[in-house]
Amino acid sequence: MVTSPRTLADVSESDLLRRIFPFFEGSASLAVGPGDDAAVLRTGPTTVATTDSMIRGRDWLDEWSSPSDVATKLLTQNLADVAAMGATSTAVLVSLVADPATSLDWVVEFARTLGKRASDLGVVVAGGDLSSAPEGVLMVSVTALGDLEGREPVLRNGARPGHAVAVNGTLGRSAAGLALLEGGADPREAASGIRAACLAHHLRPSAPLHAGRQAAEAGASAMIDLSDGLLRDGHRIAEASGVRIALSPAGLHDDLAALQEVVAEAAWECLLAGGEEHSLLATFARDVPDGWRTIGAVEAGDGVTLDGVVQRPRGWDHFSAQNGND
Structure with missing residues (x-):
């Protein structure tokens, strides 16, 4: 009886690549795909690039x-x-740094899902890198490219007093999901309603990617991905623009009420300091576009306030021991 390899140590790099390349579909924008020294992409005149690791x-x-x-x-x-730059994603490069004892099935499932999700979003996996690592280490990273399609990028420094502060997407759900998991919730439980939504958003978050381009076309003056918490990312816009972000409790009421069903007294902290939400926060000088909801206003001053009370910029920080919920 022939058994399948169980870890990365049981296969060669070439064999591993042959197993995962079929999950990465090509596109018209990809002139040379995975398998050569580098990918060749047909891109627009201005390309947005970002990278992140886990x-x-x-x-x-x-x-x-x-x-x-x-x-x-x-x-x-x-x-x-x-999306937070107002661009449309076109391609990603993916890297895997793994202990050779890592399960081969883990890597294959990771690659299959990454390829399928990227394809569903019209994004091509153009290539990447493989490397071994010390015992116990497993790291994955993606470099993403996007096309501004002739638009100017939406930066963090364009907010001005009198502009509206708006969000597209959820608030605090990833942090609430994490709180549930830390409290002993089964990540695969058959939950329903807002509890299930919070668990799912922490484990498998989604982002309103279309809203970045929409905001740019509507004249957004500043924008940011809510990856580190509403307060910390709000402070980033405030600092870059030299203004104050004044949040309104009324604008946050529905988000708060939903979270209170799940985490009770911790709802405010999840909403304000919870990271990994990946909704978009933006400011608008003119009408807020459909699908966005106003949660505050830009004022003269600095920092972030909630109902007039100054809020410290808490939230996730990779190198600080003083992290909020994330």
Whole structure:
């Protein structure tokens, strides 16, 4: 009886690539795809580029997250950054740094999901890199490219007093999902309603990618991906623009009420400081476009306030011991 290889140590690099390349579909924008020294892409006159990494034990736990969950989260957080610039994602490069004892099935499932999700979003997997690592180490990273399609990028520094502050997507759900998991929730439980939505958003987040281009076309003056929390990312716009972001409790009421059903007293902290949400926060000088909801206003001053009370820029920070929920 022939048994399948169980770990990366059981296959060669070439054999591994032959197993995962079929999951990565080509496109008209890809002149030379995976398999050569570098990919060749047909891109527009202005290309947006970003990169992000995830490390097992730091950014996910195998007890909670499947390879499909990790692939979904990694792709989402990169494409959300491209969208936050007002661009449309076109291609990604993916890298794997792994202990040779890593399960081959883990890598194949990760690649299958990454390829399928990218294809569904019209994004091509153009190539990447493989490397071995010390015992226990597993790291994956994506570099994402996007096309501004002739538009100017939407930066963080264009907010001005009198502009509206608006969000597209959810708030606090990833942090609430994490709180549930830390409280002993089964990540595969047959939950329903807002509880299920919070668990799913932490494990397999989605992002309103279309809204980045929409905001740019509507004249957004500043925009950011909510990856590190509403307060911390709001402070980034405030600091870059030299203004104050004044959040309104009324504008956040529905988000708060939904979270209170799941995490009760922790709802405010999840909403304000919870990271990995990947919704888009933007400011608009003119009408807020459809699908966006106003949660505050830009004022003269600095920092972020909630109902007039100054808020410290808490939220996720990779190198700080003072992180909020994430």
